[in-house]
Amino acid sequence: MVEEADATEVKMEERKYVRLPTFLERGFLDLRNAVIAQRICCFCGTCAAFCYKIDILEGEGGKIEPRFIEEYDTVCGQCYAYCPRTFLPQSEIERRIFGEEGKGAERDILGVYRSFYAVRSKKEDILKRAQDGGAVTSLLAYARDEGLIDCAVITTVDNQWKPVTKVARSYEELKEGAGTKYTLYPGVIGVRDAIKGGCEAIGFVGLPCQIQGLRKVQTAEQPYDVGITKVKLLIGLFCMENFTEALLDFVVKQCAGGSLEGVSKFEIRGKELLIYEKEKRRIPLEEIKSYVGAGCSVCMDYTSELADISVGSVGAEQGWSTVFARTEIGEQVVQGAVENGYIEVMNIEKIELESIRRLAGRKKKSGMQRST
Numbered sequence: 213m214v215e216e217a218d219a220t221e222v223k224m225e226e227r228k229y230v231r232l233p234t235f236l237e238r239g240f241l242d243l244r245n246a247v248i249a250q251r252i253c254c255f256c257g258t259c260a261a262f263c264y265k266i267d268i269l270e271g272e273g274g275k276i277e278p279r280f281i282e283e284y285d286t287v288c289g290q291c292y293a294y295c296p297r298t299f300l301p302q303s304e305i306e307r308r309i310f311g312e313e314g315k316g317a318e319r320d321i322l323g324v325y326r327s328f329y330a331v332r333s334k335k336e337d338i339l340k341r342a343q344d345g346g347a348v349t350s351l352l353a354y355a356r357d358e359g360l361i362d363c364a365v366i367t368t369v370d371n372q373w374k375p376v377t378k379v380a381r382s383y384e385e386l387k388e389g390a391g392t393k394y395t396l397y398p399g400v401i402g403v404r405d406a407i408k409g410g411c412e413a414i415g416f417v418g419l420p421c422q423i424q425g426l427r428k429v430q431t432a433e434q435p436y437d438v439g440i441t442k443v444k445l446l447i448g449l450f451c452m453e454n455f456t457e458a459l460l461d462f463v464v465k466q467c468a469g470g471s472l473e474g475v476s477k478f479e480i481r482g483k484e485l486l487i488y489e490k491e492k493r494r495i496p497l498e499e500i501k502s503y504v505g506a507g508c509s510v511c512m513d514y515t516s517e518l519a520d521i522s523v524g525s526v527g528a529e530q531g532w533s534t535v536f537a538r539t540e541i542g543e544q545v546v547q548g549a550v551e552n553g554y555i556e557v558m559n560i561e562k563i564e565l566e567s568i569r570r571l572a573g574r575k576k577k578s579g580m581q582r583s584t
């Protein structure tokens with residue numbers, strides 16, 4: 213006879229067991245067929261971050277994509293379940309991350325948010341290197357100094373502007389991430405490095421698709437411990453589109469000495485890509501449209517709707533960042549950074565919010581059209 217306590221355990225086991233098959237039945241081949249072969253992979257890196265059998269490598273024909281690098285696939289289902297492009301249960305994820313607090317928050321085409329601001333760093337050294345108002349680097353610096361995170365996964369570059377993930381632990385290291393890199397890169401892999409490196413409270417900065425991947429891992433009902441509870445803060449960037457590394461080969465031909473070493477900044481403004489060398493160069497976006505990542509075509513998230521804090525340039529005046537605080541921790545970080553002199557804020561007028569809404573709507577519409 214089964215004792216009452218044992219019976220409860222059996223029931224819990226059954227519940228766990230019942231959940232497993234939905235998670236287990238897919239392997240890398242399913243991911244390949246559903247996403248990579250369909251050319252909707254956004255190169256976020258989530259699949260490779262949580263499975264050592266996957267790497268993001270250059271294969272035949274020079275194409276870089278997630279590849280299976282072992283002999284035998286245990287078909288555990290994680291890569292399929294975590295990938296933001298297999299399925300994205302947006303409202304279920306929102307329910308889990310915003311929970312009750314989401315009820316009191318605003319909800320529109322920009323997602324759920326508690327508050328929004330124009331933000332500028334009060335740290336001169338950050339502002340000098342930053343893309344816009346230096347909000348991202350300053351918020352990370354505050355979160356680190358306050359002990360809310362002990363490291364942050366950021367994206368730096370080598371001397372030819374190729375992205376490199378870094379697990380930054382100090383203020384000086386955080387500053388290395390400042391500035392936008394318009395190159396697709398599987399930055400979520402940095403979370404694996406942070407976990408391996410012993411970080412216990414990880415901050416992550418990334419694009420909307422990368423935030424989606426990490427939120428899927430966080431909210432998955434899974435039987436595996438992949439260390440995701442160590443990820444404490446997600447800062448998402450706005451993103452209309454991103455480019456393959458081939459863009460850098462195209463740009464380098466137009467730069468002094470055939471090198472990107474002298475470039476201090478790239479920026480998309482209006483309909484142009486601006487390259488800041490000794491002189492400012494301008495390339496019409498129309499001329500580089502063939503370098504836009506194939507996976508970006510079905511993307512519908514402009515403002516990193518699932519992040520704790522979202523940051524972009526649209527909506528704020530030049531030299532400032534637009535910031536949405538979406539969750540309780542997000543708001544705590546923004547408020548704390550203001551009170552402790554890391555950033556200054558001003559409220560954005562409604563009309564500027566409208567311009568962000570217009571762009572978000574445009575992206576949703578084109579992503580939807582292309583995904584059907």
Ligand SMILES: Cc1cc2nc3c(=O)[nH]c(=O)nc-3n(C[C@H](O)[C@H](O)[C@H](O)COP(=O)(O)OP(=O)(O)OC[C@H]3O[C@@H](n4cnc5c(N)ncnc54)[C@H](O)[C@@H]3O)c2cc1C
Nearest residue numbers: 342343344345346347348349367389391393452524525526
């Ligand atoms: C590909 C891309 C497209 C973007 N498109 C838009 C847009 O359409 N509209 C808009 O308003 N804003 C867009 N942004 C955001 C904008 O360029 C700034 O990143 C944002 O305003 C933050 O500026 P900041 O001064 O606060 O950040 P900073 O303090 O300069 O910090 C920048 C942070 O961004 C991270 N980062 C830089 N490049 C990448 C990358 N490729 N992948 C992951 N993380 C990265 C770094 O790790 C760093 O932590 C885009 C950003 C990227 C990377």
Ligand code: SF4
Nearest residue numbers: 239240263288289291
């Ligand atoms: S072992 Fe699991 S996560 Fe890794 S490739 Fe196979 S199914 Fe995907």
Ligand code: SF4
Nearest residue numbers: 253254256257259295
């Ligand atoms: S979208 Fe991300 S998780 Fe999905 S296959 Fe591509 S890199 Fe992997």
Ligand code: SF4
Nearest residue numbers: 254421451454508511
């Ligand atoms: S457009 Fe979407 S898929 Fe492409 S990099 Fe930006 S967030 Fe990722």
